[in-house]
Amino acid sequence: MITPFEIAYKNLLRKKVRSLLTLVGIMLSTWVLVSLFGFNRGYEAALNRDIENMGYQIMVMAKGCPYEAATMMLQGGKGLRYMEQSVVRDITKEPEVDRVTPILMQAYFDPNKGESGGIAGFYGVDAGSYPAMKPFFRFRKGGWFKDNAADEVVMGYEAAELEQREVGDFTIVPEKNVKLKVVGILERTGSQDDGTTFVPLKTLQRIAQTDQITTVGVKVKKDADLNSLESKLYQLKDVQVVSFSQVKQTIMKLVSTARVMVFSIAVVALLIAMVGVVNTVLMSVLERRQEIGILKTMGAMPAHIFLLVWTETLILCSLGGAAGICLALVFSRLTDMLARSILPYAPSGGLVAIDLKLSLLSLAIIVVVGLLSGLYPAWQAGRIRPLESIRGE
Amino acid sequence: MTMAENEWSIKARDLKRVYRRGSEEIPALDGVTLGIAKGEFVCFVGSSGSGKTTLVNLLGCLDNPTSGELELAGRTVFGSGKPLGERELTRVRREIFGYVFQNFHLIPTLTVEENVALPLAFYRKPGAEAEVERLLKMLGMGHRRHHLPGQISGGEMQRVAIARALVNRPEILLADEPTGNLDSKRAGEIGEVLQELNRSAGLTVVLVTHNPELAMLGGRRIEMRDGRAFEN
Numbered sequence: 001m002i003t004p005f006e007i008a009y010k011n012l013l014r015k016k017v018r019s020l021l022t023l024v025g026i027m028l029s030t031w032v033l034v035s036l037f038g039f040n041r042g043y044e045a046a047l048n049r050d051i052e053n054m055g056y057q058i059m060v061m062a063k064g065c066p067y068e069a070a071t072m073m074l075q076g077g078k079g080l081r082y083m084e085q086s087v088v089r090d091i092t093k094e095p096e097v098d099r100v101t102p103i104l105m106q107a108y109f110d111p112n113k114g115e116s117g118g119i120a121g122f123y124g125v126d127a128g129s130y131p132a133m134k135p136f137f138r139f140r141k142g143g144w145f146k147d148n149a150a151d152e153v154v155m156g157y158e159a160a161e162l163e164q165r166e167v168g169d170f171t172i173v174p175e176k177n178v179k180l181k182v183v184g185i186l187e188r189t190g191s192q193d194d195g196t197t198f199v200p201l202k203t204l205q206r207i208a209q210t211d212q213i214t215t216v217g218v219k220v221k222k223d224a225d226l227n228s229l230e231s232k233l234y235q236l237k238d239v240q241v242v243s244f245s246q247v248k249q250t251i252m253k254l255v256s257t258a259r260v261m262v263f264s265i266a267v268v269a270l271l272i273a274m275v276g277v278v279n280t281v282l283m284s285v286l287e288r289r290q291e292i293g294i295l296k297t298m299g300a301m302p303a304h305i306f307l308l309v310w311t312e313t314l315i316l317c318s319l320g321g322a323a324g325i326c327l328a329l330v331f332s333r334l335t336d337m338l339a340r341s342i343l344p345y346a347p348s349g350g351l352v353a354i355d356l357k358l359s360l361l362s363l364a365i366i367v368v369v370g371l372l373s374g375l376y377p378a379w380q381a382g383r384i385r386p387l388e389s390i391r392g393e
Numbered sequence: 394m395t396m397a398e399n400e401w402s403i404k405a406r407d408l409k410r411v412y413r414r415g416s417e418e419i420p421a422l423d424g425v426t427l428g429i430a431k432g433e434f435v436c437f438v439g440s441s442g443s444g445k446t447t448l449v450n451l452l453g454c455l456d457n458p459t460s461g462e463l464e465l466a467g468r469t470v471f472g473s474g475k476p477l478g479e480r481e482l483t484r485v486r487r488e489i490f491g492y493v494f495q496n497f498h499l500i501p502t503l504t505v506e507e508n509v510a511l512p513l514a515f516y517r518k519p520g521a522e523a524e525v526e527r528l529l530k531m532l533g534m535g536h537r538r539h540h541l542p543g544q545i546s547g548g549e550m551q552r553v554a555i556a557r558a559l560v561n562r563p564e565i566l567l568a569d570e571p572t573g574n575l576d577s578k579r580a581g582e583i584g585e586v587l588q589e590l591n592r593s594a595g596l597t598v599v600l601v602t603h604n605p606e607l608a609m610l611g612g613r614r615i616e617m618r619d620g621r622a623f624e625n
Contacts, residue, residue: 014502
């Protein structure tokens with residue numbers, strides 16, 4: 001026996017093009033919605049991942065260094081100021097501090113990088129303390145340098161790929177023309193570390209002709225009061241403190257504008273799709289006035305007709321929503337690229353995180369909004385009286 | 394009217410229907426009293442505007458009368474004073490009537506079999522499922538069960554519409570101009586089908602028609618003129 005669901009489904013097949021166009025509208029708005037939700041979740045996760053991969057929660061930098069420098073550092077930028085290495089000792093004294101590591105960052109212009117040259121980032125890191133900050137680093141080949149003054153480097157995965165270097169090869173520091181031996185190549189981390197070349201601290205200081213450092217990475221003890229430590233670190237001479245929670249807040253503020261814009265687009269797209277649903281279903285009801293009247297002579301109650309028409313909306317929204325989710329999954333990489341091109345700062349790794357829970361949530365939103373849109377046409381259909389339809393003959 | 398109460402399919406007393414257009418009152422039915430016994434085949438004839446469709450709409454519970462009484466299968470439907478709401482009318486319709494109209498109103502995306510079974514999606518008398526098969530065979534549409542309405546002739550479409558009207562085993566079949574869209578040969582075939590249903594199944598048939606040949610099929614012929622019923 002035929003069920004009301006089959007009747008509704010087969011009715012949608014009557015005007016295939018119209019039903020298809022409505023489906024496409026719902027599909028596109030679902031795509032936007034799912035991608036937006038995916039981005040909302042993915043961006044913050046990627047940012048947290050990046051910050052976690054730093055290995056420390058606080059950076060101490062020379063005073064006068066612009067606040068956004070932290071962001072620049074995350075990106076492997078340059079333009080940082082210098083401070084005395086003795087500050088490391090002062091920071092270590094604080095009881096909240098678990099570990100510290102001094103860092104000297106240098107950026108040199110490499111004319112061979114890319115088509116018209118580019119900046120090559122070098123991290124001068126302490127052979128003793130820095131690897132302990134990054135216990136999650138895995139080596140594709142080789143390992144850390146042991147001597148802080150050795151003419152050696154450890155290359156990130158992408159840096160090694162780009163320069164086609166293997167362990168045992170030599171790499172040149174641009175501008176300075178210093179040859180350093182590659183002793184280790186890291187596995188891909190999905191962070192900015194992939195594009196970085198790590199040099200023993202004293203070696204980079206020698207190359208840069210300085211005995212100073214740019215940054216101190218501070219790992220705080222578990223459950224320690226971050227705010228209290230920050231206040232104490234601010235008492236140190238000529239330094240400024242940047243905690244990554246602050247950095248995250250700043251970046252999230254910058255990104256929120258873009259999120260509001262995209263969210264507005266998603267809402268408009270959703271509204272347009274739902275107007276399409278109302279139009280399609282209402283048109284279908286008006287075209288079938290006589291037929292609906294005849295269904296009532298057969299014994300269909302107003303609630304039967306209401307549910308029949310509502311089921312059509314449900315089918316349209318479920319199919320369109322499911323197709324939109326598939327589209328969002330298939331094109332998540334494209335969305336990722338698009339987001340990267342418009343955002344002020346994009347962390348490494350995937351920016352759009354779509355999982356089953358998020359997909360089901362989006363589908364539920366589309367179906368609920370669709371069913372709300374379908375209320376009016378369904379109510380109109382339920383009110384049709386058989387006599388009116390027969391008179392219409 | 395000396396028959397026992399349970400032998401009547403329809404009993405109407407002084408049925409009136411007045412339509413209002415602004416302040417103007419248009420009487421469409423002017424006090425019709427009649428009775429149709431169970432198993433009767435009654436034809437209503439008359440010119441356009443004579444009131445035959447209005448009467449059949451009232452008899453078939455598709456509309457409320459302005460005044461008068463109506464009993465269907467021993468049950469008072471109109472006459473208690475309060476007009477019936479759409480739900481109540483639907484309940485009466487699905488219990489008692491099967492309807493056939495000039496336009497077949499088959500759903501084009503459903504097969505012949507699905508169209509016949511369509512009323513069962515909303516209301517199902519016990520054992521009605523078996524009727525689909527029986528009616529398809531009886532009306533000679535068994536071999537067309539998987540065809541879509543667009544793939545069968547007008548006469549066949551009306552047979553499907555008749556089968557659909559009968560699937561819930563109604564007491565009364567109400568056919569309003571069922572041959573209006575058919576040529577004379579097909580119209581004759583549909584007339585024979587209605588006659589056969591009346592004879593073999595004891596179905597009460599109420600037929601409204603312009604077709605004089607079809608009007609001769611019934612045992613009774615009621616002519617409508619100016620909203621009144623005249624029986625030869």
